[in-house]
Every structure is written in C-alpha cells, then in structure tokens.
Amino acid sequence: xxxxxxxxxxxxxxxxxxxxxxxxxxxxxxxxxxxxxxxxxxxxxxxxxxxxxxxxxxxxxxxxxxxxxxxxxxxxxxxxxxxxxxxxxxxxxxxxxxxxxxxxxxxxxxxxxxxxxxxxxxxxxxxxxxxxxxxxxxxxxxxxxxxxxxxxxxxxxxxxxxxxxxxxxxxxxxxxxxxxxxxxxxx
Numbered sequence: 001x002x003x004x005x006x007x008x009x010x011x012x013x014x015x016x017x018x019x020x021x022x023x024x025x026x027x028x029x030x031x032x033x034x035x036x037x038x039x040x041x042x043x044x045x046x047x048x049x050x051x052x053x054x055x056x057x058x059x060x061x062x063x064x065x066x067x068x069x070x071x072x073x074x075x076x077x078x079x080x081x082x083x084x085x086x087x088x089x090x091x092x093x094x095x096x097x098x099x100x101x102x103x104x105x106x107x108x109x110x111x112x113x114x115x116x117x118x119x120x121x122x123x124x125x126x127x128x129x130x131x132x133x134x135x136x137x138x139x140x141x142x143x144x145x146x147x148x149x150x151x152x153x154x155x156x157x158x159x160x161x162x163x164x165x166x167x168x169x170x171x172x173x174x175x176x177x178x179x180x181x182x183x184x185x186x187x
Contacts, residue, residue: 001101006044007067008098011088013109014073020117024085026064027053028116031124033060035112036105038135039175043105050136050152053121054128111178115171126156126164127171134168142166 001009013032017024034048034055046057064086067073071091075084102109116124129149139145142165149161156164 001043001045003063003066004095005098005101006063007070007072008092008095008102009044009105009109010063010067011072011092011095012102012106013113014086015088015092016109016113017117018085018087020113022113022117023082023120024087025083025121026061026086027121027124029064029086030054030056030060031128032112032116033057034128035116035131035171036108038131039112039172040105040108043108048132050129050132054125054153055132107178111175115174123164125153126160127168129153129156130161130164130168131171134165134172142169 010029010033013036014024014029017028017032022028031054033044033046034057037044037046037048044060046060046063048055048057050056064073068075071089072095073086073092074089076087077084116127119127126149129152130145133139133145133148137148139148142162145165146158146161149156149164150158153161
C-alpha cells in the first residue's frame with residue numbers, strides 16, 4: 001500500500017471514529033490502527049512495539065504528522081482536561097482517488113470502529129496490550145497473558161488484565177465468525 005492509500009485509510013478511520021463519538025486523540029488512532037494491522041495481517045505496514053501505554057508505532061506518529069502538514073488532518077483542542085483530537089479536513093478529498101483501497105478495508109474498519117470507538121484510553125491500553133500478547137507473543141493461556149500484562153503494566157490490576165484478555169478473545173472470535181476478509185492485493 002502506498003503512502004496516499006494509507007493516508008486515505010487513516011482519514012477514513014478518523015472520520016468513522018469521530019462519527020461514532022470517539023474522542024479521536026492519537027492514542028485512539030494508534031490502538032485502532034494496531035487492531036487493523038493485526039486483524040487484517042498488516043495492510044498499512046506500520047511497525048508496532050510495546051511501549052508506555054500499549055502497542056505504539058513511531059511510523060504512524062510520523063505519518064499523522066505528515067498528514068497534518070499536507071492539510072489532510074488538523075488538531076482540534078476543545079478542553080485542557082483531555083489532549084487534542086484529530087479531525088480530517090476538507091483537503092482529505094484529495095485522497096478520494098484512493099477510495100478503492102478504503103473500500104477494500106471498510107469491513108475491517110467498520111468492525112474495529114464498532115468495537116473500540118467508545119473506549120477510553122485506559123481500556124484501549126489494556127485491550128491492545130492483550131491483543132499484542134495474543135498475536136505477537138502467541139501466549140495461548142489466558143491467565144499467562146493476564147499475568148504478562150500485569151508484569152509489563154503494573155498499574156493494571158489482574159482483574160482488569162483478565163477482562164481485557166477475555167474481551168480480546170471475544171473480538172477475535174467475532175471477527176473470525178464474521179468471515180470478513182478485506183480484499184488485499186499482494187505487495
């Protein structure tokens with residue numbers, strides 16, 4: 001996927017999250033993009049590492065900054081209680097020629113938005129970290145994954161870690177049951 005195709009997908013994701021009531025700060029974008037990468041086998045190609053608040057991609061942060069520089073996104077500051085939030089601009093229409101790429105990923109984007117848009121950053125951190133240990137580390141045992149979350153994130157209580165693991169298991173089952181496969185093209 002080329003850069004403008006990625007930008008079109010990200011602009012669509014941001015708009016869809018906001019339309020569902022998400023705060024849509026960078027944390028929301030990071031965690032949703034991570035879910036998109038894992039559920040669709042890396043269509044955007046961002047590299048994620050386990051970082052302070054769960055999976056994080058420095059490349060994605062750079063791409064969001066580039067999108068702001070090109071005028072596709074703006075920061076919107078509504079309150080000092082929460083950080084700024086991202087909003088696609090009218091200039092995102094320049095990405096409309098890449099609508100076919102968005103359409104290929106739309107089932108996955110809609111699924112992720114439906115599951116994550118209403119979550120706060122603490123829940124997003126737990127769920128994305130649970131997904132990280134499920135997909136990256138391939139830890140099969142639920143209790144072992146919950147313990148691993150607590151080991152790397154000591155501020156997360158074990159009950160919340162278990163809840164995150166179970167929630168991610170349910171999300172993965174729903175995704176598999178939906179048999180929603182994006183039409184990815186070979187790179």
